[in-house]
Amino acid sequence: MKFVARFSPWTVTASVLIGTSLVWIFSYSTINIGGVVAQFRPTPTGISPSKQPGSPPVLSYWISGTRGEKNRVLRLLKAVYHPRNRYLLHLDADSTDDEKTQLALSVQSDRIFQTFGNVDVVNKTYAVDRTGPSLVAATLRGASILLRTSFDWDWFIALSSSDYPIVTQDDLLHALAPLPRDLNFIDYTSDLGWKRFQRFQKMVVDPSLYNDKNTKLIFSKDSRDIPDTFTLFTGSPWMILTRSVMEHCVESSWDNLPRKLLMYFTNTPYTMESYFQTVILNSPRFKNTTVKHDMRYIKWDNPPKLESLALNLTHYREMTESGAAFARRFQEDDSILRKIDKSILSRSGDGVVFGSWCSTDAKKKKNRCSSNWDGDIDVVKPTASGRKLRKLLSKLVLVENPGYL
Numbered sequence: 001m002k003f004v005a006r007f008s009p010w011t012v013t014a015s016v017l018i019g020t021s022l023v024w025i026f027s028y029s030t031i032n033i034g035g036v037v038a039q040f041r042p043t044p045t046g047i048s049p050s051k052q053p054g055s056p057p058v059l060s061y062w063i064s065g066t067r068g069e070k071n072r073v074l075r076l077l078k079a080v081y082h083p084r085n086r087y088l089l090h091l092d093a094d095s096t097d098d099e100k101t102q103l104a105l106s107v108q109s110d111r112i113f114q115t116f117g118n119v120d121v122v123n124k125t126y127a128v129d130r131t132g133p134s135l136v137a138a139t140l141r142g143a144s145i146l147l148r149t150s151f152d153w154d155w156f157i158a159l160s161s162s163d164y165p166i167v168t169q170d171d172l173l174h175a176l177a178p179l180p181r182d183l184n185f186i187d188y189t190s191d192l193g194w195k196r197f198q199r200f201q202k203m204v205v206d207p208s209l210y211n212d213k214n215t216k217l218i219f220s221k222d223s224r225d226i227p228d229t230f231t232l233f234t235g236s237p238w239m240i241l242t243r244s245v246m247e248h249c250v251e252s253s254w255d256n257l258p259r260k261l262l263m264y265f266t267n268t269p270y271t272m273e274s275y276f277q278t279v280i281l282n283s284p285r286f287k288n289t290t291v292k293h294d295m296r297y298i299k300w301d302n303p304p305k306l307e308s309l310a311l312n313l314t315h316y317r318e319m320t321e322s323g324a325a326f327a328r329r330f331q332e333d334d335s336i337l338r339k340i341d342k343s344i345l346s347r348s349g350d351g352v353v354f355g356s357w358c359s360t361d362a363k364k365k366k367n368r369c370s371s372n373w374d375g376d377i378d379v380v381k382p383t384a385s386g387r388k389l390r391k392l393l394s395k396l397v398l399v400e401n402p403g404y405l
């Protein structure tokens, strides 16, 4: 692959073509990667996250929503914001042009996001059915933009508007800091159980792959055999994946497996429960890099329905004691979200989450980060939850991959 760096004079709010997508941003320079022009912005402050051994990792978040969810996407962004990380926001094809413009404007006019230049909005959007392969396509698209716009992130996390963090980014970065950057946090099994027929022998067509509006899956009457050249894995659709797995799936020119599986999974429902699991566990390079944990708190009905339960204040205690990093499914502006903001994230008003990266001045006054930033983005200050999560993850790694620590 050929990297051609082309530094242009700094331009404000330029849109630069990435494949077929336009990403909005404050552009400082563009880089031509393998013929695709992408944004590359050193942070405007000239501060990049330290990548020294012992430094906290850098996370990349792909946050997606649909029509009417602009405010939820923004709130979630602020709740998981840290200047070390990278963020890419996507409202799918059901959202209006007005919402998309409003979202981009909100990001552009936020002085903290401007200061660190680490939030991008996908301008040209695509249809997604959350139960179909179009969600995997959208996720891979998000990852490929993040891979091209930023060279330093370690892990990829996909969030939707009904997710919310239940630890601060300082806590999550602290918990991940001592771990090798090649571990994938996925919950999986090869015991297909009832899914053997319902998911893998049944075939679907996902019209969102070719329509310009979100469209429900079409189930075929025909069924097919279970593959015998690779083993199917299934599990939680929520995961934390490494940069190298995302590169492998996006740019797999030397290995046919990710591409072949993508084609196979084009006709499989609930594709996010299986695609990445099957790629990782069938690949000699990645199969020993798993930590069996999705770090999510999710509450299911009994018997489980298609959607998990909407969380409310009655779940608060169990949720905070679960030791997870994220929880779902939340309804817009539910009182449990306000409680999480207040008691866990110390997020006041409409601001981003306070952390040790905030300016020293802001720390003295109140838990609010100001844009007169003079803090240190390489220092994280964990709370008890961060220390607990760090212990849990280190223990899981020791059990599964004793060679690692």
Ligand SMILES: *[C@@H]1O[C@H](CO)[C@@H](O)[C@H](O)[C@H]1NC(C)=O
Pocket (backbone or CB within 6 Å): 015, 022, 097, 100, 101, 123, 124
């Ligand atoms: C996307 O960007 C282009 C070019 O800047 C602009 O003309 C168009 O209106 C934008 N689309 C949306 C939905 O904001």
Ligand SMILES: *[C@@H]1O[C@H](CO)[C@@H](O)[C@H](O)[C@H]1NC(C)=O
Pocket (backbone or CB within 6 Å): 284, 288
């Ligand atoms: C992966 O783990 C298995 C079982 O622990 C071991 O036999 C194998 O050598 C490991 N492979 C690699 C590439 O580390």
Ligand SMILES: *[C@@H]1O[C@H](CO)[C@@H](O)[C@H](O)[C@H]1NC(C)=O
Pocket (backbone or CB within 6 Å): 309, 310, 311, 312, 313, 314
């Ligand atoms: C909270 O959720 C549970 C389970 O979904 C439900 O039974 C209960 O009625 C809800 N409580 C409130 C106050 O909404």
